Amino acid sequence: MDPLGQFLDRGRARQAFLLRVTMQPPWSMSIEDRAPLTVVAMTSGTGVLRLPGRPPLALPAGSVAVINTAEPYVVAHTAMQEPSVVIGPGGHCSGPGGHDLAGSHSALRTWGNDPHGRDVMVVGSYPFGSAAGALLTDALPPVILVRVADTRIVELLVAEIDRDDVAQAVVLDRLLDLLLVTTLRQWHGSADAQRATWLNGSRDPVLKTVISAMHSAPEHPWSVAELAGLARCSRASLAARFTDRIGSPPMAYLSRWRLGLAAELLGEGDLTLAAIAGRVGYRTPFSLSAAFKKEFGVSPRYYREQVRDEAASMI
Numbered sequence: 001m002d003p004l005g006q007f008l009d010r011g012r013a014r015q016a017f018l019l020r021v022t023m024q025p026p027w028s029m030s031i032e033d034r035a036p037l038t039v040v041a042m043t044s045g046t047g048v049l050r051l052p053g054r055p056p057l058a059l060p061a062g063s064v065a066v067i068n069t070a071e072p073y074v075v076a077h078t079a080m081q082e083p084s085v086v087i088g089p090g091g092h093c094s095g096p097g098g099h100d101l102a103g104s105h106s107a108l109r110t111w112g113n114d115p116h117g118r119d120v121m122v123v124g125s126y127p128f129g130s131a132a133g134a135l136l137t138d139a140l141p142p143v144i145l146v147r148v149a150d151t152r153i154v155e156l157l158v159a160e161i162d163r164d165d166v167a168q169a170v171v172l173d174r175l176l177d178l179l180l181v182t183t184l185r186q187w188h189g190s191a192d193a194q195r196a197t198w199l200n201g202s203r204d205p206v207l208k209t210v211i212s213a214m215h216s217a218p219e220h221p222w223s224v225a226e227l228a229g230l231a232r233c234s235r236a237s238l239a240a241r242f243t244d245r246i247g248s249p250p251m252a253y254l255s256r257w258r259l260g261l262a263a264e265l266l267g268e269g270d271l272t273l274a275a276i277a278g279r280v281g282y283r284t285p286f287s288l289s290a291a292f293k294k295e296f297g298v299s300p301r302y303y304r305e306q307v308r309d310e311a312a313s314m315i
Contacts, residue, residue: 017125018172018293020161024114030083031067035125036137038067040075045119048081050074051142057100058148059121064149064183068140077119085113089138109161122157124176128264135260146186153179201246206231206246210238211253218258219281224250254281259295262288266300267307272301 011291017035023045027202031038039048040059047059052071056079059065067073076084087093093111157175160168189197201211210227213220228238258280265276273285282288293301 007033015091017123018028018157018161018176019123020110020158020264021121022066022112022117023077023119024111024112024117025077025119026081027085027117027119028070028074028078028081028083028086029087030074031087032072033087033089034037034070036068036070037126037140039124039126039176040065040181041122041149041157041179043120043122043151043154045117045121047121048076048078048079049143050076050079051143054142057143057145059145060147062149062151063145063147064154064179065141065146066140066144066183066187068137068144075121087189093094109219119172120279122154122161124157124172124179126176126180135256138198140184143288144183146183149186150179150182153182156306182273198246204241204245206233207242210242210250211246214257218254218261218315219279221281222251222254245296254309255291256295258282259292262292262300263296263303276300 010089017033021029040047041064042059043060044060044061049057049059049065051057051067051069051073057065059075076083085093153175157172157179160175162169170299180237198211201207213227213230214222224235224239228235231238233241239249242248242253246253248256251289261283262276265271265279271279273288277283277285277288280288282291290302294305297305
């Protein structure tokens with residue numbers, strides 16, 4: 001699997017917040033849910049996205065925006081429209097006077113100021129709590145817009161949103177993942193994706209070889225010399241090329257990937273820290289614990305407890 005595929009596979013949606021929003025102009029929403037990653041698909045009508053410090057971005061019908069910030073932003077009918085609705089944490093929607101609008105429509109997971117409104121969008125928020133999710137969002141710009149997206153996936157999402165059937169949350173999560181993946185694939189081939197991040201690894205044959213080796217065997221005691229040998233270039237050439245196009249030296253990238261995997265393993269099962277250390281290339285659990293705390297600010301044990309508490313709260 002390529003690096004983008006691996007990051008997306010480990011940052012999958014789990015009980016993501018999904019809503020179909022139907023609005024009749026004039027309208028404006030302040031999004032304050034603190035979700036680190038949100039996907040907005042404009043199915044009909046038009047809208048405008050306003051992020052702090054950035055020019056307004058038009059959302060035509062058929063477009064999909066990936067919003068990569070936990071800071072408040074505005075989605076509105078026009079660039080100048082002041083927000084009259086606030087969407088807060090947990091999808092709590094409130095309008096003028098603070099009253100809850102979540103039950104304003106009879107349809108499941110559908111909300112807005114008019115059930116027959118002209119402007120309709122599907123909104124999906126990722127409550128990423130995983131380290132792999134953070135690694136993905138760190139590599140993306142604040143906003144990505146694909147003006148002509150794959151409408152088939154959006155249509156499936158719209159059809160599923162109003163169903164009340166078994167395993168609906170799982171189906172919605174997978175459809176949201178598919179929409180995110182296809183949107184990022186379209187964007188990744190554009191000029192907008194050229195800044196220095198690990199996403200550029202697939203564009204460079206030398207770096208693709210090196211990154212694939214790291215991802216395939218994180219437990220291996222890699223060195224710059226060995227990686228350079230795989231890529232058939234000098235150590236200095238590899239280090240300079242990697243830093244220029246990926247944004248960090250090879251060993252720094254490898255360390256962050258290993259720690260991201262360690263975080264995932266901590267959250268997924270009951271492996272001991274020693275077993276996890278062996279899987280991700282650390283000689284002892286103590287060395288892993290020290291590196292983990294330096295990267296994430298908490299001990300592996302505390303991180304595992306946090307993940308389990310979050311999972312229990314979602315049941």
